[in-house]
Amino acid sequence: MPGLLLDTLNGKRGAQVPLWLMRQAGRYLPEYRALRAEKGGFLAMAYDSEAACEITLQPIDRFGFDGAILFSDILIVPHALGQQLEFLAGEGPKLSPPLVDAALDALTCDRSRYDPIYETVRRCRQRLPDGVTMLGFAGSPWTVATYMVAGEGSRDQHDARAMAYRDPAKLDAILDAIVGETIEYLSGQIDAGAEAVQLFDSWAGSLAPDEFERLVIAPNARIVAALRARHPDTPVIGFPKGAGEKLPAYARETGVQAVGVDETIDPNWAARELPAGMPVQGNFDPLLLLAGSDRLEPRVRLILEAFADRPHVFNLGHGIDRRTPIEHVDRLIATVRSFKG
Numbered sequence: 001m002p003g004l005l006l007d008t009l010n011g012k013r014g015a016q017v018p019l020w021l022m023r024q025a026g027r028y029l030p031e032y033r034a035l036r037a038e039k040g041g042f043l044a045m046a047y048d049s050e051a052a053c054e055i056t057l058q059p060i061d062r063f064g065f066d067g068a069i070l071f072s073d074i075l076i077v078p079h080a081l082g083q084q085l086e087f088l089a090g091e092g093p094k095l096s097p098p099l100v101d102a103a104l105d106a107l108t109c110d111r112s113r114y115d116p117i118y119e120t121v122r123r124c125r126q127r128l129p130d131g132v133t134m135l136g137f138a139g140s141p142w143t144v145a146t147y148m149v150a151g152e153g154s155r156d157q158h159d160a161r162a163m164a165y166r167d168p169a170k171l172d173a174i175l176d177a178i179v180g181e182t183i184e185y186l187s188g189q190i191d192a193g194a195e196a197v198q199l200f201d202s203w204a205g206s207l208a209p210d211e212f213e214r215l216v217i218a219p220n221a222r223i224v225a226a227l228r229a230r231h232p233d234t235p236v237i238g239f240p241k242g243a244g245e246k247l248p249a250y251a252r253e254t255g256v257q258a259v260g261v262d263e264t265i266d267p268n269w270a271a272r273e274l275p276a277g278m279p280v281q282g283n284f285d286p287l288l289l290l291a292g293s294d295r296l297e298p299r300v301r302l303i304l305e306a307f308a309d310r311p312h313v314f315n316l317g318h319g320i321d322r323r324t325p326i327e328h329v330d331r332l333i334a335t336v337r338s339f340k341g
Contacts, residue, residue, distance in 0.1 A: 002195075003131030005066040008311045009196050009235035009258050009279055017304060017312055019336050020067035020135070021329070023319030024059040028326070031058050042087045046072050049119035056124045060132055062326075063333055067133040067196075067313075068124060070189070072117050074139025074200055077181050078148045080114060082107025091152075098151030100159045104173055114185055118192040125193030136194030138186050140201035140240070141178040141219035148174060157206045164211060171215075179219050183226045190231045198237040198260070199223065202318075204250075205242015212246050217253050224255040237281060241318060248273045263287075263317025267306035279311035284332070290321045292328035300335040 002010075005018035026032055032055055036045065045051045055071040075093050079085040083095040097106075125134050138144075146160040147153060149171070163171045186197050204216045224236050239260030240250050251259045251274050261270050261282035274280060288299060304314065314336045320329075 003066060003133050005133040005313060006195055006235070008313055009133075009237065011257075011277060011279060011311055013311050017314050017336060017339060018066035019314045019333060020065045020069060021059070021316050021320050022069070024063075024065060025055045025069060025071040026320070027322035028320055028324045028329075029058055029062070030326075031062070042073070043085065046076070047116045049116045049123055052116075052120040053123040053127065056120065057127060060128065063329060065132070067135045068128055069135045069198075070117070070121060070124070070137060070194070072120070072137070074137075074144060074202075075147060076113060076117060077138060077144055077178060077185055080111055080185070081109055081148075081177060081181055083148060093147070093152065095147055095151045098159075099149045099170075099174060100151070100163065104170075104177060109181075111181075111184070114188055117185075118188050121189050121192035121194050133195045134193055136186060136189035136197040137200060138182045138189075138197070140199045140204070140216065140238075141175045141182065141223075142207070142215045143201050143203045144178050144182075145171065145174050145215075146203050148178075157203050161206065161211075164215060175215065175219050179222050182223050186223070186227055187230050190227070190234050194234070196235040196237065197227070198239055199256070201238070201240040201243075203242070204240035205244065209246060212243070213249075216240055216243075217250055220250075220254040220256070228255065235279075239281070248275070251275055251278055258311075258313070260315070261317065265317075267303050271306050271310065274310075277310060279313065280307055281313040281315045283317045284315070286316045286318055286321050286324070289316065289328050289332060290324045292325060292331065296328070296331055297335045300332060301339065304336065304339045 004014055008018050039045050039051050052071045056068050059065055060068050075085055078095055085095055087093050146157040149160040149163055227236055235257040237258045238254050238256035241262045243250055258279035258281055261280055263283050263285035265283055267283055
């Protein structure tokens, strides 16, 4: 049956605000660290459906969140497109060959890479408590493209941004491939049991306004339109981190049913400027959760009060830091659950 989170994403305001945290299935949990020590590296666990299901459910068992976010990675799509993917200790993910100096059409697509992810979704959906929403996700095309072009993460996304100006046709071809694969990938997650999906655009904030329209809004709009045609009852959350003043245009033009708000945005401004009635998600600072100072509870209440007149999913402004103490998460949850708007 639909739960509080799914109802909120569908535009309903209830007596309580639903809560989940980005990266809630991961390294800050001792039970995750124990399983990783047993199972091995990150990618091996992401492709091990039973392990990935267990990790997805760990924060539900511990905290009782309203949504379970699939344990996986945004780079599954470039892996399926034919780039080699590895996670190196202390260095992060590496994709090869980098498309800054390699051809997209030299890659061989292998959609069987998605199969263990779909199996994880099926297993989680079967084991989730009633009312807890199963959330799937994918990276947005621009963010995924930055990794595919450079072969790794970077501070300023230099290689992809330079390609956008120097060789826009090549970058457009990469984006087109990512759009097509993301539609299939998210559609497969929904078929397997995901009740809502999120598009993560972690590097949306690095673009100039006209490039934001072309490289963020337009590709995401194509994905959302295709998913709505195939799965009209499945909400899509768009999260363009760093969008700033471009966030209202993103919310209007992509067609997403809900929009994520990062920690740099004034929630009162977002409540005023975003489309009326649109569900919002966010925007607590992950570093305040890490610090756990006496500012934690007042900031939670400020955000809840700012979004009190529209459907709101409480969340962080980005992923939870791996060093976050468990007791700080408990404080956050208790403050959200006790709020009376």
